[in-house]
Amino acid sequence: MSLLGSSGNGKTWHVKVTTMDADLDLSSIDPCIMGRELFDLVCRAIGLREIWYFGLQYTNKKQIPCWLEMDKKVNKQEIPKQDDGSLHLLFLVKFFPEEVEEELIQDITRHLFFLQIKQSILNMDLYCPAEASVLLASYAVQAIYGDCDGDVQLELSKLLPQCVLDQYDMSPQMWEERIRRWWTNNNGLSCEEAEMEYLKIAQDLEMYGIQYFPICNQKETDLHLGVSAHGVGIYKGADRITPRPFFGWSEIKNISFKNKRFNIKTMDKSAITFRSIDASVNKTILDLCIGTHSLYLRRRQPDSLEVQQMKVQAKEERLRRQQEHSRYEREKDYRAEVERERDRLKTDLEMLSDQMRNIQNAMKRTEETAELLAEKARVSEEEALVLSKRASEAEAECQRIKIAQIKAEESKMTLERKAREAELIAARLIQESERRAREAEASRNNLLAAGNRSYPVNYPYDSQIAGAEYGGGTYFGDQYQRATVPPDPSANRAFCTDISSLKAEIEKERSEYNQKSRHLQEQLSDLRGEIDSLKVDDRQTELDRIHAEHVNAGEDKYSTLRKPDLGGDRMATFNQSAAGSARARIQLFDGL
Structure with missing residues (x-):
């Protein structure tokens, strides 16, 4: 692949830029354009304003990743061309914040x-x-x-x-x-x-935000230089977690290089010297150190007007998004309530359909019963005609009986005569009968008197009718109530003019963050204990073993760094990598 040269013939270049979620094709790019102009063009294309965190990266002919220099023309930089003659750049995060x-x-x-x-x-x-x-x-x-x-x-x-x-x-x-x-x-x-x-x-991972570069000290020991938002660390061998030693940006006074040799001077006038694999790597290291240190100082100064405006716009956007999210949640709850009501009505409809089917079946049975009753009425009418005929026959029979009764009257008169004749005989029999009746009455009274000496036993029978009352219930559904929280009218007026209130808000958010961090550590500890029994020891890497030693010792990413001017709960403590003076740590580095 050929390197870029001068574009005196007026030709333009085609540049392909790959971001993390899109590819940009920039055509008709002037080869003499400055790196800053090309970078700004990409930022405008994707709508990015926080440009100070990002950069354009390419791989040079030595297969070393390099960052596009902003103050240098594109055709003066060693950017290789692709097979189709275009330039390929990666739009990546170059500098990392301390607190995202x-x-x-x-x-x-x-x-x-x-x-x-x-x-x-x-x-x-x-x-x-x-x-x-x-x-x-x-x-x-x-x-x-x-x-x-x-x-x-x-x-x-x-x-x-x-x-x-x-x-x-x-x-x-x-x-x-x-x-x-x-x-x-x-x-x-x-x-x-x-x-x-x-x-x-x-951001709490040990290797987060650290960019590593292979270096050698005066003893030609293979080491790695790590540049991060907190400072510069030296890492030995495969251990890229524990710096040996570490220098915060507040301790570093000057950084320079000559050819492959790189020098870092501290505030106590000590110096650390190492050698990189290539001079282009030194350029990249210096560029990263300068940019990271500039951001380090910028964080400790009041925000610029542009940043304040961006924060206000972001706050308004977050507020609008929260309101939309709240409205979405209310609509979601309302929809769920409507769906529940729909399901309830659907159930009621099914019940009513069943009732309608039952009523239709009952009506069908009623019609069948009516037909049976009509048939019975017809039969009854026929029976009535038969009974009427029988009544006529009975009336004729009555006439016959009356004639027979007249004849019986005549027989009665004959019998009355005979009865008078028998009265005399009956009178004598009556007298005899009365005498015997008195004797029988006396005997009965004696029996009753004897029976009254016994105690009668009564067996009462009580019946009780219990009625059961059936009461139907009525279902009353809960009425869905919605409460709309009106937006704070002072949110848009708070244009970040009160610095003290902003600091108080930051302290409050930091306190909430610390509480969430403790809760997060508890969650991570629970998950670690849950899957620890399934760990295969033979498959653990050197970084896994180092990380396990730190966890067992109660150390984290920040316990190896010393940041006396950062404040907050992440105030680092002194340990082997950051303890003592800068001169002592340089001696430690030279002895690696």
Whole structure:
């Protein structure tokens, strides 16, 4: 591949720029354009205003990654051409903030940071322990897919680094089950909030925001120089977690290089000298150190007018987004309530349909009964005719009986005569009968008197009728009530003019962040204990063992750094890497 030369013939170049989520094709680019102009063109194309965190990267002919120099023409830089004659540049994060939540303002800035950090973890360029990987994966799927959905198929290769998958005797289903469990806890977070939570966890990783360069000390020991937002550290061998030693930006006075030799002077006039593999690497190191130190000083100064305006706009945008999210949640709840009401009405409709079918069946049975009754009425009418005929016959029989009665009267008169004759005989019999009746009455009275001496026994029978009353219930559904919180009218008026109130708000957010951090550490500890029994010791890397030693010793990323001017809960303590004077640490470096 040929290097770029002069463009005196008036030709233009085609430049391809790859960001973390898009590809830009810039045609008709003047080869004599300055690096700053090309960078600004890309930033305008993607709508980025926080340009101080980013840069354009390319790989030179020695296969060394280099950053595009802003104050130098593009055709004067060693950018190789592609096979089609175009230039290919990568738009990446070049400088990292100390606190992502406080310093990142724009949504697109946060999104680009999220994509690059996520890709660095998956590529295993940024070491991430297993428990943190699972937690970060849960925030990643929340940012990508929203609230937990059982129908979403998770691709573990795009969520967890391969080294984590290899180190544990766990099936893909077991990993997915743990990610979904943590994903459920993130329900309700918007995409922006989930990405910010991801970055807040990622910034506490030991290798976050550190760019490493291979160097050698005076003893020709292979070392790595790490440049970060907190300072410069020296790393030995495969250990890129523990700096030996570390120098904060407040301790560094001057940085310079000549050819491959690089010098760092401290405030106590001590100097550390090392050699890089190539002079172009020294340029990159110096560029990173200057830019990172400038941001270090900028954070400790009042915000510029542009930054204040951006923060106000971002705050208004967050407020608008929160209002939209609240409105969306209310509409979501209202829709859920409507769906529940629909289901209830559907159930009631089914019940009414069943009742209608029962009524129709009852009506059908009633019609059948009416037909039977009509048939019975017809039969009854026929029976009435038969009975009428029988009544006529009975009347004729009555006439016959009357005639027979007259004859019987005549027989009666004959019998009366005979009766008078018998009265005399009857009178004598009556007298005899009365005498015997008196004797019988006396005997009966004696029997009754004897019977009264016995005690009668009564057996009463009580009957009780219990009525059961059936009462029907009435269902009253809960009426959905909605409460709309009116926006704070002072939100738009607070134009960040009161510095003291802004500091108080930052302190409040920092206190909340510390509480969340403690809760996060508890979550990570629980997850670590859960999967620790499944760890395969033979598959652990050197970084895993170093990280485990730090965890057992109660150390974290910030325990190896000394930042007396940073303040906050992340005030670093002294240990082997940062203890003592700068001169003592330089001696430690030279002795590696």
